Amino acid sequence: MAEKREKVLVVIQLSGGNDYLNCIVPYENGHYKDARPNIKITDDQVIPLDKGYGLNPGMNQIKDLYRQGKVAIIHGIGYPVPNRSHFRSMDIWHTAEPATVGSKGWLGQAIAQLDPKGSNVVTAVNFANGLPRALAAPNVPVASVGDLENYGLLTGVAGVEQRNMALNAFSRMYTPLIGNHSVMEYLGQTGLDAMRGADILKEAPKRYVSNVEYPENPFAKSMKAVAQVHLADLGTRIFYTQYGSFDTHTDEVALQKNLWEDISSSVAAFFQDLEEHQRGDEVTILMFSEFGRRVRDNGTGTDHGSGGVAFVLGNQVKGGHYNEYPSLDPMKLVEGDLAFNNDFRGLYTDILEDWLDVEARDIVNGVYEKVRPFSFSA
Secondary structure, eight states: OOOOOOOEEEEEEETTTOOSTTTEEOTTOHHHHHHOTTTOOOTTTSEEEETTEEEOTTOHHHHHHHHTTOEEEEEEEEOSSOOOOHHHHHHHHHHTOSSSOOSSOHHHHHHHHHSTTOOOTTSEEEESSSOOGGGOOTTOOOEEESOGGGTTOTTSHHHHHHHHHHHHHHHHHHHHHHOHHHHHHHHHHHHHHHHHHHHHHTTHHHHOOOOOOOOSSHHHHHHHHHHHHHHTTOOOOEEEEEEOOOOOSSSHHHHHHHHHHHHHHHHHHHHHHHHHTTOGGGEEEEEEOSOOBOSSOOSSSOOBOOOEEEEEEETTBOOEEESOOOOOOGGGOBTTBOOOOEEHHHHHHIIIIIISOOOOHHHHTSOOOOOOOBTTOO
16 A cells, blocks of 8 residues: 655746736637737747647646646636735735735745644745745744755855845845844744754755756756655655746747746656656645736736736646636726736635645635635545
């Protein structure tokens, strides 16, 4: 009988505002073609999917995963009273607090339930410099890793500088919200947790054996690191990583395609790695961005908008389209943007309750309609 393992969440933040319309492309829609005379994905470029939609030409491997039933496309996702500031909108996604400035991350609160005594400093691991607000909560340890191969060298100059840069960035972000004393207390503990986490995480690459070749791009390095730590069985339940920038005010067609090529090939290699080790069933990926972009192009790109798309990927996902694609009819746009019709806190509730098995109501501050993207969802 196969060993029952804990479920694991991998979050991929598409930083900068991924353009929904040129990602899940309504290429048969006349309003789309009219609104984007300069940057539309043409019929010969788009990867046809179904229901009149196609994928960005950089998403070939995502198409393959979709055909296998492993990709849920969550349409029209957002929140009431959209905010077009990168910082504020990302903060809303990180804290699940659209109306006020939140002080606790949604995943930080989940970690507090998964490991209430904080006994495992690598229950959550962030693969990027800095500490995402999504992972922050009082008395919650988080290991933040810029480079897994060098993470154990915190006694060296490079390690210390990397750690101090992350802590300084965190301090600048949080002091206006929760006060300097609380920040410094948190940072002191974070520094200790980072040192303890280093000793644990540095073992992961040593244990890792795989026949999978990851592509040569920065995001692939992060996904390989996720696989290394996960397969080392260190008890990590939440991984966080990000890629971008998707802030495509100019040269959007080429930039977005290149970013999605990196992500698609890296995610495909990651799932291949999991399958080689017979560990695919225990991992789900959530991909999101802070907002979508304006319906009309600005010449060579698009400006900040609202109404976006998220993705849930994995073996236990029931693939397909969820919710309605917002109307592109100019009369139904909101200040030139797609009208969101799907509150992201419902999707968070799915992830928290049905995947991580933690209570969601206090984390998302209410009760929201679930998306139900999992094959076992009621």
